[in-house]
Structures are given as C-alpha cells and as structure tokens.
Amino acid sequence: MDETTNPTEAQELTPWDRVQMARHPQRPHTLDYIAALCEDFTELHGDRRFGDDAAIVGGLATFAERTVMMIGHQKGSDTRENMKRNFGMSHPEGYRKAQRLMRHAEKFGIPVICFVDTPAADPKKESEERGQGNAIAESILVMTNLRTPIVAAVIGEGGSGGALALSVADRILMQENAIFSVAPPEAAASILWRDSAKAPDAARALKLTAQDLYGLRIIDEVVSEPTGGAHQSPQEAITTLGARIRAHLDAISQIEIPTLLSQRYQKYRVIGQYHEA
Amino acid sequence: MWVKCTACRELVYKKELTDNLKVCPKCGHHMRMSAHEWIGLLDAGSFSEMDANLLPTDPLGFVSLGESYAEKLTTSQQRTGMPDAVLSGLGTIGGGRLALAVGDFAFMGSSMGSVYGEKMARSAERAADLGIPLLTINTSGGARQQEGVIALMQMAKVTMALTRLADAGQPHIALMVDPCYGGVTASYPSVADVIIAEPGANIGFAGKRLIEQIMRQKLPAGFQTAEFMLEHGMIDMVVERNQLPATIGRLIRLYGVRRDPVEQLINSIPYLNGRA
Numbered sequence: 001m002d003e004t005t006n007p008t009e010a011q012e013l014t015p016w017d018r019v020q021m022a023r024h025p026q027r028p029h030t031l032d033y034i035a036a037l038c039e040d041f042t043e044l045h046g047d048r049r050f051g052d053d054a055a056i057v058g059g060l061a062t063f064a065e066r067t068v069m070m071i072g073h074q075k076g077s078d079t080r081e082n083m084k085r086n087f088g089m090s091h092p093e094g095y096r097k098a099q100r101l102m103r104h105a106e107k108f109g110i111p112v113i114c115f116v117d118t119p120a121a122d123p124k125k126e127s128e129e130r131g132q133g134n135a136i137a138e139s140i141l142v143m144t145n146l147r148t149p150i151v152a153a154v155i156g157e158g159g160s161g162g163a164l165a166l167s168v169a170d171r172i173l174m175q176e177n178a179i180f181s182v183a184p185p186e187a188a189a190s191i192l193w194r195d196s197a198k199a200p201d202a203a204r205a206l207k208l209t210a211q212d213l214y215g216l217r218i219i220d221e222v223v224s225e226p227t228g229g230a231h232q233s234p235q236e237a238i239t240t241l242g243a244r245i246r247a248h249l250d251a252i253s254q255i256e257i258p259t260l261l262s263q264r265y266q267k268y269r270v271i272g273q274y275h276e277a
Numbered sequence: 278m279w280v281k282c283t284a285c286r287e288l289v290y291k292k293e294l295t296d297n298l299k300v301c302p303k304c305g306h307h308m309r310m311s312a313h314e315w316i317g318l319l320d321a322g323s324f325s326e327m328d329a330n331l332l333p334t335d336p337l338g339f340v341s342l343g344e345s346y347a348e349k350l351t352t353s354q355q356r357t358g359m360p361d362a363v364l365s366g367l368g369t370i371g372g373g374r375l376a377l378a379v380g381d382f383a384f385m386g387s388s389m390g391s392v393y394g395e396k397m398a399r400s401a402e403r404a405a406d407l408g409i410p411l412l413t414i415n416t417s418g419g420a421r422q423q424e425g426v427i428a429l430m431q432m433a434k435v436t437m438a439l440t441r442l443a444d445a446g447q448p449h450i451a452l453m454v455d456p457c458y459g460g461v462t463a464s465y466p467s468v469a470d471v472i473i474a475e476p477g478a479n480i481g482f483a484g485k486r487l488i489e490q491i492m493r494q495k496l497p498a499g500f501q502t503a504e505f506m507l508e509h510g511m512i513d514m515v516v517e518r519n520q521l522p523a524t525i526g527r528l529i530r531l532y533g534v535r536r537d538p539v540e541q542l543i544n545s546i547p548y549l550n551g552r553a
Binding site (some may be wrong): 121123125127128129130131132133134136137138140141143144145160161164168171180181182183188191192193194201202205206207208212213216218264265267269271272273274275276277 | 337
C-alpha cells in the first residue's frame with residue numbers, strides 16, 4: 001500500500017484519509033453554510049416535549065430566492081462550543097425538534113434542506129431513557145412521508161442512524177471528502193477486527209466514502225471540494241455546495257407532490273443487493 | 278433431555294420447556310426462540326412461507342480477520358438452515374389473517390441486511406395489498422455491518438414500505454424480543470402501531486457495554502429491559518409469551534380484519550401465484 005496521503009492529490013486519498021478530512025475541526029459546519037448561503041435566518045428552538053438540543057439547529061431562511069427550512073447537525077468549532085453542542089451528537093430532543101420543524105415546513109409548503117454532520121447519535125443512558133431509538137425511528141418516518149421537497153447534503157460525518165435521521169430525502173449530495181457509515185470505523189474495527197486500531201482497515205472495508213456511495217447508487221451527486229479539502233478554503237466549499245443544492249432544489253420543486261413522494265418511495269425501495277433464486 | 282435455564286441456571290426437562298414455549302417453568306425467564314419456533318404462535322398449520330427464494334450476496338466484498346462475509350454467510354446458513362435472518366409469510370392467529378415476518382438471532386445476530394430489509398418490505402406491501410395486518414417479531418444486534426451503508430439504508434427502506442400498509446389502513450404490530458438493539462430499534466418497530474415486548478427482554482439503541490465502558494456511566498438495575506421501555510413510555514405493553522396469541526388475536530379483531538381462511542385468499546389473487 002503505497003498510496004500517498006498528500007491531500008492535494010485527491011485521487012490518491014485513502015478512505016481513512018477521507019475520514020480524517022470529514023472530521024477536520026476547521027471544516028465548515030451547518031451554521032457556516034447557513035450564514036453564507038442564506039438571508040433572514042431565524043433559528044427556531046425546542047421540541048415542545050422536553051428541551052432544546054444544541055447538537056441540531058434549524059430555522060427558516062431565504063435561500064435561492066425562496067423560503068426554506070434549514071436543518072442540520074451542528075458541531076462546535078472549539079472545545080467550549082463542542083461541549084455545548086455535544087460534538088454534534090444529538091439527544092432525542094434534537095431529533096424531535098427536527099421532526100417538528102419538518103412538519104412545520106410541510107404545513108407551509110416550504111422545502112427542507114438538511115445538513116448532515118454527526119459522529120453518532122448521543123449514546124448516553126439519558127438518551128436511552130428519553131427514547132433515542134424512537135426519536136430516530138420517528139425522524140425517518142416523518143421524512144419518508146413529508147409532503148414537501150427535501151434535499152440532504154452530507155458535509156462531514158454521516159454517522160449511522162443519527163445521520164440517517166436527517167437524510168431521508170429526494171436528493172442526497174455528499175461532498176467528496178465527507179463520509180457516511182453504518183458504524184464508526186473504530187467501532188466496526190473493535191467488533192469485526194477485535195482491535196479498534198484497525199479502524200483504517202474498517203474504513204476501507206465499509207465503503208463509506210462519497211465515491212463508494214455514489215457507486216452504490218445511494219446518493220445522487222458527489223460535490224467537489226477545493227484542493228486540499230473544504231477546511232482549506234471554507235468559503236469556496238460553501239459556494240460550490242450551495243450551487244449544487246440549489247440546482248437539485250430547483251429540479252425537485254418542479255415535481256408535483258404525489259409524484260415526488262412516489263419517486264422518494266422508489267428511491268429507498270430499491271436499495272439492497274440480494275439474489276432471487 | 279435436560280436443559281439449563283440461562284437465567285436461574287436450574288435444570289429443566291427439555292420437553293417441559295418446549296411445552297411451555299421455552300419459558301423456564303422454574304423462574305419464568307423467556308428464552309430466545311428460533312424463527313421457526315416463533316411460527317408456533319400462529320394457529321396450527323396456518324403458516325405459508327413467502328419469499329423463501331431471497332438469498333444474501335456480498336455487495337461490498339467484505340473481508341475481516343481473513344474471513345469474508347460470503348464465507349460467514351455460508352457458515353450461518355449451514356448452521357441455521359435458513360438463507361438469512363428473517364422468515365416471512367402468511368398465517369392466522371385466532372382465525373384472523375395476518376402477514377408475519379420474524380427474525381432469528383442465531384443467524385448473525387439477526388442483523389439487518391439486504392435480505393432482511395427486502396423481506397420486511399415485501400411483507401408490508403403484501404399485507405397492504407391483501408388488506409391484512411402485519412406482525413413483525415423483532416430481535417437484532419443492529420444493522421449488518423458487512424453490508425455497510427446498504428444495511429443502514431434498510432432502516433429507511435422498511436419504514437418507507439410500511440407507509441403503504443398505513444395507506445391501506447392496516448396495522449403494524451411489532452413484538453420486540455430479547456435482544457433488540459441498534460438500527461432495528463431505531464427504525465420500523467419503534468414506529469409500529471402497537472409495540473409489544475416480552476418480559477425482561479433487553480431492548481435499546483446503544484449497547485450496554487458501550488454506555489458503561491465508553492461513556493463510563495453506571496447503569497441502574499433494569500436498564501433497557503422491556504419494563505424500562507414501558508416505564509419510559511416507549512412501548513404499549515409487556516406480554517407473557519403464553520398470552521401473545523390471545524393478545525394479538527384480540528388486537529386483530531379490534532382493528533376489524535375479516536376472518537376468511539388464508540388459503541381461499543391466496544387462490545383468489547392471481548398475482549400471488551406468479552409473484553416472486
């Protein structure tokens with residue numbers, strides 16, 4: 001294995017390199033995208049059940065000349081903010097806030113744009129007590145049924161179920177150095193290699209890169225990043241992704257809702273590889 | 278001849294255990310059952326299997342510790358006699374018709390991969406087409422990691438297929454049995470119309486070991502049991518195994534399903550005969 005790890009040679013990045021880039025602390029986060037791409041962003045809070053989770057943010061904004069509901073996982077840009085945001089790992093109340101905002105958007109015929117960037121759903125006992133499994137399951141259900149266009153953009157880590165809860169969409173975009181995995185490579189390594197240090201092997205085996213997901217026809221587009229990765233030129237990365245989100249949003253906004261939902265149904269219905277004897 | 282109860286460690290006469298639906302007569306512990314044993318929940322002779330021809334493949338060409346997913350599948354298939362973790366089909370409970378899909382923990386921890394997802398999705402769509410309820414019996418370690426994101430997406434796929442059942446006005450009754458974790462708990466059974474769990478079943482999202490060791494939290498007694506789920510408002514009821522047929526039968530009657538024999542129905546719908 002003689003692959004270079006020089007990040008400027010995009011074609012030679014290993015999956016583990018991409019994992020590192022997806023997790024890079026200087027990578028732009030959801031609020032950076034919203035600030036650069038939108039006007040009039042008005043953050044909305046609370047799940048009306050228990051509390052307000054800072055690991056997921058959302059609100060109304062003007063984007064591409066229309067009102068949209070922006071929702072996304074939010075990591076911190078420094079240690080203090082990460083403590084506040086729980087490193088982008090949401091408790092049940094974060095997913096319930098997202099559900100509320102999505103239904104709110106549906107009520108007013110407003111499209112939904114989700115930014116996906118989370119290591120995982122919060123795994124603590126308090127989250128279990130408040131029904132983390134239920135919260136994720138309900139988020140998935142709300143999105144499967146939502147009668148408004150949805151675009152999801154994976155901007156960092158698509159960490160398993162906690163990420164899926166914000167990614168059931170009509171169009172899914174991934175930046176080229178983002179990842180989307182069934183489990184964190186370290187966890188998969190621990191279980192399947194009996195050694196969490198084998199995370200780079202797990203990353204390769206899991207097929208978690210944007211290129212892998214595009215090849216598996218799970219996502220709709222791989223969006224290019226500036227040379228060296230989004231963290232090197234955040235504004236450029238934001239502008240590029242913004243244009244692609246807009247293009248997909250324009251396309252799906254033309255489709256009548258019953259047809260849109262029917263296409264969304266098929267999109268997910270066909271995922272799976274098996275043999276029919 | 279004799280079996281040791283996994284909970285109280287007492288020796289139990291095997292036949293006595295089988296007659297008691299694998300519930301320990303000494304301590305009441307509900308032991309795990311295979312998918313085929315769960316079919317015993319249905320009216321005798323009423324079960325007809327569907328989608329038996331779906332076989333798993335190795336979409337990622339996954340290899341870990343020198344063993345490929347394909348090899349692991351072969352071993353599991355030989356050991357359990359099942360092609361994958363889920364057994365699905367049609368049957369009756371108390372004369373009421375339903376579609377059934379049940380997981381077998383012996384098959385790779387009943388982890389959810391493509392075949393699991395496809396069988397669940399077809400079961401939901403079939404139930405919708407036939408106008409009957411769907412009963413899922415859910416045990417799982419979570420998403421099948423060897424299928425990567427394809428496995429993760431099954432959470433969305435099965436949820437999506439179940440919207441068809443909802444549109445048909447038919448209920449999804451989910452039984453969660455020991456153990457049920459990860460991507461299965463975090464998807465379709467948790468949004469079923471009625472959620473039943475067995476006494477003492479371990480049910481949760483994040484595993485206990487992860488919470489105790491990585492998150493370093495002390496867990497209270499009874500954490501992530503069926504009773505805990507009930508107390509925290511996450512399930513509808515905890516039902517003893519020998520009460521399940523009566524409970525599910527009652528639910529089916531309450532949701533108002535017709536009570537014609539399944540046989541008649543299969544013969545009267547042409548697509549079922551030719552459908553894969």
